[in-house]
Amino acid sequence: MQVPLGFQRIFSSFPLHSWPSAPESRKPPTEPTLWIHPSNHVDGLSGDVDCLKWQAYLALRGLKNIRVRTDVHPQGAIDHRLPNLHVEGDRLLPPHGIPAWVDEKLGKQKWEGYISEAAQDESRAWVSLLQGHVHAALIFAKHPPSLKETLLEMLSPFPSFTPPTANLQSTVVPMTGFLSLLPPIGIRVDAESINTEYAQAIQALSDRLSTDKWFLGSE
Numbered sequence: 001m002q003v004p005l006g007f008q009r010i011f012s013s014f015p016l017h018s019w020p021s022a023p024e025s026r027k028p029p030t031e032p033t034l035w036i037h038p039s040n041h042v043d044g045l046s047g048d049v050d051c052l053k054w055q056a057y058l059a060l061r062g063l064k065n066i067r068v069r070t071d072v073h074p075q076g077a078i079d080h081r082l083p084n085l086h087v088e089g090d091r092l093l094p095p096h097g098i099p100a101w102v103d104e105k106l107g108k109q110k111w112e113g114y115i116s117e118a119a120q121d122e123s124r125a126w127v128s129l130l131q132g133h134v135h136a137a138l139i140f141a142k143h144p145p146s147l148k149e150t151l152l153e154m155l156s157p158f159p160s161f162t163p164p165t166a167n168l169q170s171t172v173v174p175m176t177g178f179l180s181l182l183p184p185i186g187i188r189v190d191a192e193s194i195n196t197e198y199a200q201a202i203q204a205l206s207d208r209l210s211t212d213k214w215f216l217g218s219e
Contacts, residue, residue, distance in 0.1 A: 019083070027103055028088070028089070029067070029090075030068070032063070032065070032066050032067065032085060032088075033066075033067040033069050033080055033085070033086040034054065034055065034068050034083055034084075034085050035069050035072045035077060035085070035086065036069070036070055036082055036083045037074075037082055037083075038049065038069070038070035039070075042066055046070075046083075048138055049138045050081075050083065050095070050189070053135075054083050054085075054098060055083075057099075057102075059100070061102050061106065063102065063105070063106075063146070069086075072084075078094040079094060081094075081095075085098050085101065126208070129201050132195040132201075133194075134201050136194055136197075136198070137194050137197070140194050
């Protein structure tokens with residue numbers, strides 16, 4: 001369809017100009033860099049449970065010269081979730097890809113550094129326990145965002161990604177008053193059950209660690 005002559009005259013006063021693309025100044029990392037959520041502390045440890053877990057994993061595996069980056073928004077990460085590990089070759093790894101990269105860097109270790117296969121299996125069982133009960137309790141203990149933060153998030157043109165675990169922070173709907181007439185919305189979590197399982201897991205881990213100089217004989 002042809003544009004009417006009147007519109008052509010108007011558009012001629014506003015010619016279309018295309019700007020060249022901005023030059024990329026980013027250089028591939030010379031050292032592995034872990035993208036994490038920041039913390040209010042100056043010790044470099046993340047305030048996020050998952051990011052802190054992977055920081056500890058890299059440290060316990062003996063990796064050196066791992067840089068930390070805290071200025072990356074989750075929207076810029078794989079699957080919109082931190083942490084990510086930026087490694088040589090300009091590769092970006094999600095959390096589940098970090099162990100394979102560590103094994104590649106350190107070489108295949110028999111029983112992952114444990115003294116026996118039984119110790120390795122027991123360690124995996126403890127890790128599963130910690131990632132279940134303890135991880136859930138730490139997520140639940142995080143303070144929900146304030147009203148100001150919620151309003152700013154709603155008005156922001158770039159909303160942040162909310163991980164599924166954030167649903168654990170939903171509060172219990174009161175059973176009295178006018179709100180009791182409304183059906184509950186969202187996920188309802190038994191806080192007492194989570195705290196009880198957390199305490200039992202920590203007590204069991206404490207009892208196990210008290211008998212070893214090194215955790216499960218790992219060096």
